[in-house]
Amino acid sequence: xxxxxxxxxxxxxxxxxxxxxxxxxxxxxxxxxxxxxxxxxxxxxxxxxxxxxxxxxxxxxxxxxxxxxxxxxxxxxxxxxxxxxxxxxxxxxxxxxxxxxxxxxxxxxxxxxxxxxxxxxxxxxxxxxxxxxxxxxxxxxxxxxxxxxxxxxxxxxxxxxxxxxxxxxxxxxxxxxxxxxxxxxxxxxxxxxxxxxxxxxxxxxxxxxxxxxxxxxxxxxxxxxxxxxxxxxxxxxxxxxxxxxxxxxxxxxxxxxxxxxxxxxxxxxxxxxxxxxxxxxxxxxxxxxxxxxxxxxxxxxxxxxxxxxxxxxxxxxxxxxxxxxxxxxxxxxxxxxxxxxxxxxxxxxxxxxxxxxxxxxxxxxxxxxxxxxxxxxxxxxxxxxxxxxxxxxxxxxxxxxxxxxxxxxxxxxxxxxxxxxxxxxxxxxxxxxxxxxxxxxxxxxxxxxxxxxxxxxxxxxxxxxxxxxxx
Numbered sequence: 275x276x277x278x279x280x281x282x283x284x285x286x287x288x289x290x291x292x293x294x295x296x297x298x299x300x301x302x303x304x305x306x307x308x309x310x311x312x313x314x315x316x317x318x319x320x321x322x323x324x325x326x327x328x329x330x331x332x333x334x335x336x337x338x339x340x341x342x343x344x345x346x347x348x349x350x351x352x353x354x355x356x357x358x359x360x361x362x363x364x365x366x367x368x369x370x371x372x373x374x375x376x377x378x379x380x381x382x383x384x385x386x387x388x389x390x391x392x393x394x395x396x397x398x399x400x401x402x403x404x405x406x407x408x409x410x411x412x413x414x415x416x417x418x419x420x421x422x423x424x425x426x427x428x429x430x431x432x433x434x435x436x437x438x439x440x441x442x443x444x445x446x447x448x449x450x451x452x453x454x455x456x457x458x459x460x461x462x463x464x465x466x467x468x469x470x471x472x473x474x475x476x477x478x479x480x481x482x483x484x485x486x487x488x489x490x491x492x493x494x495x496x497x498x499x500x501x502x503x504x505x506x507x508x509x510x511x512x513x514x515x516x517x518x519x520x521x522x523x524x525x526x527x528x529x530x531x532x533x534x535x536x537x538x539x540x541x542x543x544x545x546x547x548x549x550x551x552x553x554x555x556x557x558x559x560x561x562x563x564x565x566x567x568x569x570x571x572x573x574x575x576x577x578x579x580x581x582x583x584x585x586x587x588x589x590x591x592x593x594x595x596x597x598x599x600x601x602x603x604x605x606x607x608x609x610x611x612x613x614x615x616x617x618x619x620x621x622x623x624x625x626x627x628x629x630x631x632x633x634x635x636x637x638x639x640x641x642x643x644x645x646x647x648x649x650x651x652x653x654x655x656x657x658x659x660x661x662x663x664x665x666x667x668x669x670x671x672x673x674x675x676x677x678x679x680x681x682x683x684x685x686x687x688x689x690x691x692x693x694x695x696x697x698x699x700x701x702x703x704x705x706x707x708x709x710x711x712x713x714x715x716x717x718x719x720x721x722x723x724x725x726x727x728x729x730x731x732x733x734x735x736x737x738x739x740x741x742x743x744x745x
Contacts, residue, residue, distance in 0.1 A: 278368065279376035286350040286377060293345030293671070297338040298331065305330045318410060326406060332399035333531070337679075339388050340644040343381050345671045347652030348659075351377075355657045370719040374653050381649035385642040392638035393534050401532040419445075419471070427513060429456045433482075443471040448484060450511065462491040464509070482511040530634045538635040545628035552621040556614050563610045625692055632696035633689045637682075640700040644678060647704050651711030654718035678703045 305327065318326075351373070354360050363373065419425045424434045436447035450464040466487030473480050489504040533541065655670055685699030 289349035290346035294342035329403035344648035351656035636700035
């Protein structure tokens with residue numbers, strides 16, 4: 275059996291590396307097209323461009339390895355079945371379960387290696403790549419202005435253009451948002467029909483020449499009812515210090531895809547703690563409001579709410595006094611309700627962040643486990659399609675992986691929006707394919723079909739006789 279197991283693993287090794295190379299190359303095509311123009315326009319050195327491409331392989335490997343396992347199973351087992359080796363093994367008393375065992379073992383080794391990669395290597399490579407791209411984008415941010423996108427020129431200036439001509443610098447439908455400081459809720463908004471970008475490389479600045487537009491702003495932030503609109507035929511906006519020499523910023527902050535398992539779990543726990551604090555705030559607001567209402571109903575405690583001023587005697591003054599207190603009560607209730615809703619929104623934002631961290635946490639286990647799932651479902655698929663050639667095997671692999679990828683991406687979107695539990699979102703694809711793969715493998719191992727139709731013949735009645743019509 276050892277020789278047979280070794281033969282099966284050796285047969286699958288070649289297709290695995292072939293599939294890994296091909297799938298990685300196909301996934302990297304998008305990366306190449308995305309960054310070639312950026313490298314040319316920014317004049318990034320060749321070695322730095324190569325570093326970006328190498329670091330971009332990090333997230334590609336996490337997706338290409340499971341698919342390579344499926345391709346390896348389909349091509350290797352399919353070839354064995356086409357060469358009648360599977361039939362020979364069955365004739366020797368070796369079942370399809372014995373064929374699956376070494377392949378599952380190999381897939382398990384790859385899954386454990388991929389899990390370790392997702393924990394130790396992938397977050398660091400992603401963090402290094404994010405820092406490198408961040409530093410490159412700081413070099414010449416004017417070249418990063420893209421059509422139909424909001425581009426942050428700095429933490430105080432954001433620009434949006436619907437169309438851009440890189441040769442002439444002409445831009446159409448321009449919107450510029452200027453903030454006095456980061457987080458300003460009342461920014462200055464400039465809208466123009468068209469304009470031009472005029473770079474000044476000598477002074478490291480950029481002039482935006484705007485035509486036919488308006489400037490919307492609040493001149494006094496302390497007086498919200500004041501609002502000012504300035505219409506112009508031409509308006510020039512100068513942005514200094516936009517071009518910077520490349521240097522490593524040493525960025526320390528990490529996104530969810532730049533964290534290992536320990537960091538993700540700790541970040542999710544922190545967001546969960548913040549949710550508990552906001553819920554406690556909502557409970558405190560409700561408790562304060564109920565206490566206030568109780569004091570208002572209790573004659574002995576009512577003076578704490580109404581004040582030491584006694585209510586006037588019967589008459590218009592008393593009615594006005596009570597009406598004022600009633601309106602004050604309504605305002606207090608409205609404020610409590612508004613504050614509670616605000617706290618709920620804050621809690622929802624914390625829950626979204628927690629879900630993102632948990633999605634990445636479970637993804638680091640779910641994707642490697644897919645190697646085992648693909649090995650289980652790949653063996654019966656390979657045996658069934660062995661006579662159709664390797665092209666069918668690759669097509670089946672792509673079809674299965676597309677289904678898996680749709681489950682993965684859809685589950686991630688639903689989990690990020692709080693509509694699905696992160697665990698179920700990331701493991702749904704594995705559960706679904708297992709539900710298909712287990713009965714499919716059992717049927718193939720038993721060499722039985724999915725649907726059996728049996729036609730029962732009628733028994734002949736000995737007493738019955740066929741006689742012709744008498745003439």
